[in-house]
Amino acid sequence: MYIRQISPDDAAAFVELLREVEQDASFMLFESGERKTTVEEQRERIVKMERDRHSRIFVAERSGELIGYLIAIGGQAKRNNHSVYLVIGIRKKDQGQGVGSALFTELEKWANDQRIHRLELNVVTRNEAGLALYRKAGFEVEGLKRHSLVIDDEFVDEYYMSKLLAHN
Numbered sequence: 001m002y003i004r005q006i007s008p009d010d011a012a013a014f015v016e017l018l019r020e021v022e023q024d025a026s027f028m029l030f031e032s033g034e035r036k037t038t039v040e041e042q043r044e045r046i047v048k049m050e051r052d053r054h055s056r057i058f059v060a061e062r063s064g065e066l067i068g069y070l071i072a073i074g075g076q077a078k079r080n081n082h083s084v085y086l087v088i089g090i091r092k093k094d095q096g097q098g099v100g101s102a103l104f105t106e107l108e109k110w111a112n113d114q115r116i117h118r119l120e121l122n123v124v125t126r127n128e129a130g131l132a133l134y135r136k137a138g139f140e141v142e143g144l145k146r147h148s149l150v151i152d153d154e155f156v157d158e159y160y161m162s163k164l165l166a167h168n
Contacts, residue, residue: 001067001099003106006057008050010066011043014059017066021089026151027124053114054081058106060090060099067094070103072111072119083118084111088133095129104137111165120162124149131159139163 006014015037022035037045049055054074060067068090075081086107090099111119122145123130139161147155 001097001102002061003058003102004061005050005110006046006059006069008043008046010059011046012039013066014046014057014069015039015042017059017069017091018089020091021069024092025089027127027130054084054116056107056110058103058110060094060103062094067091068099068103070100070107072107072116074116082116083120084116086119086121088121088130100133101136104133108165117165118162119165120160122148122158122160124151125157125159134161137163 018035018037046057049057052074054072054076056072058070058072060069069088071087072084073087075083075085088100088103090103107119110116119139121134121139123134125131125144140163141159142162143160145158145160148158149156
């Protein structure tokens with residue numbers, strides 16, 4: 001497995017990976033088939049994120065295939081540009097094999113180089129695998145976002161989680 005920053009040439013494979021992750025996942029924001037991003041739109045987003053010092057997309061690749069991603073969306077104001085919001089997705093058949101941990105390791109190297117201090121994310125309270133991964137990566141629950149999403153016609157809660165990075 002290889003972890004790297006995404007390239008505009010990955011746009012088609014990334015659109016397919018997003019589709020596959022959302023098709024199999026119960027706890028992602030977008031439901032299966034809901035995202036309508038074209039390859040060209042995705043390529044433009046990748047290029048835009050490359051230009052933003054505080055935002056990046058990391059991908060996990062195995063045998064030439066994208067198997068997971070970690071998106072870091074940086075704060076755009078002076079008061080929050082020390083912080084990034086994270087979205088992670090891993091193909092179902094590749095979960096539990098260290099992909100998430102490897103993505104977080106690479107993210108933290110980049111974040112330290114960029115002097116990012118705060119990593120944050122939301123996770124559905126019932127997403128036990130996600131919670132385990134985030135806790136393993138050093139994230140802590142900060143708060144509860146009640147009735148944050150509707151999944152299968154039921155209101156569900158999310159945790160706010162964060163990790164603070166120390167800089168020398």
